[in-house]
Amino acid sequence: MDELELLKKDWKKQEVNLPHYKATELYPMLLKKSSSIVKWIFIISVIELGLGVVLNVFTMDEKFWRDLENLHLKTAIIILYGVSYLITFVFIYYFYKNFKSISATDSASQLMRNILKTRKVVKYYILYILISAGITSLLVFIFVFMYPPAELHVNPDKINWYKVVALGVIITSIILLVIWGIYSLLYGILLKKLKQNYRELKKLEL
């Protein structure tokens, strides 16, 4: 006899051994809150999408604008912020669109694909935030040397610009890489099981 056929026969017999909930026990279960991964992904993603906006609002005090004016960067930063809000809006739109497409009634592979697609939007958003923060920091760094405040005692004419730009790029890259590394690690832990199962499913398609 085929091994699995034997198992199948026994499998059916095991049904009598299963627990059984009465209707009165099932009703309260409908009221409980879900703790599914999709719910967590939604909460974390909304926090992440809102993070850029919140950070902008908190850093934009009067001193910030005064400093920017001294560095001749006010107009550039206003334009950058405008573009950034527009891009954030596009990310939020795609996040929402993908999130709405997640349905437990899809096939297993479609469901996983939709969840990963939704998370990917947020991942790219964070990448975009980091890159734009990097470019802005670099810009500010260079402009500080171009229009140095009096307390810095720096003469812009005597500066080795190659060194300044190289230093700026290196420092910014290291900081961004560390942040990206930590982020990817946390993101990896959250989606470890999902990615593993998705890989297993994809393996079947080879």
Next chain:
Amino acid sequence: MTKELEHNFVELLEKHQNIVHKICRLYTNNQDAHNDLFQEITIQLWKAYPKFRGESKFSTWMYRVALNTAITLYRKSKRSIKTQDFDSVLFRIKAEEYDDTTEKQLSVMYAALHELNDIDKALVFLYLEDKNYNEISDTLGISEVNARVKMNRIKKKLRSILNP
């Protein structure tokens, strides 16, 4: 309307709950985790129920949502880690008609079943539930041919475990 929907749903769930229990037993290792997963599957079924059009049988629809929850949506609660894991082999009741050799074979197979990865478990589960390859491929979102090939590999693996 909502009351009626709730009533219909609970009635169907009560009738078909064995499907959910079997999935819970396959994907968890102790009673707490079993209850936890049952709870989450119930929530997911209830959330999806308003969109259930009755085009497929309730049980077919249930297999899909319940398996999706076990494989993808369910996050293991911390509570389930603290409790003692049960032995899946001891959990089954012995059938009198089997001789010792068959009993031993079955024990080994149940243990092997628990060792499979989440996807393979789903595949075997649907097979044990007498689903045809068309339904299996539809539920998992893979092609019928691939489902067959994989199933044959699992059979081979089980055979080699039983006859080393």
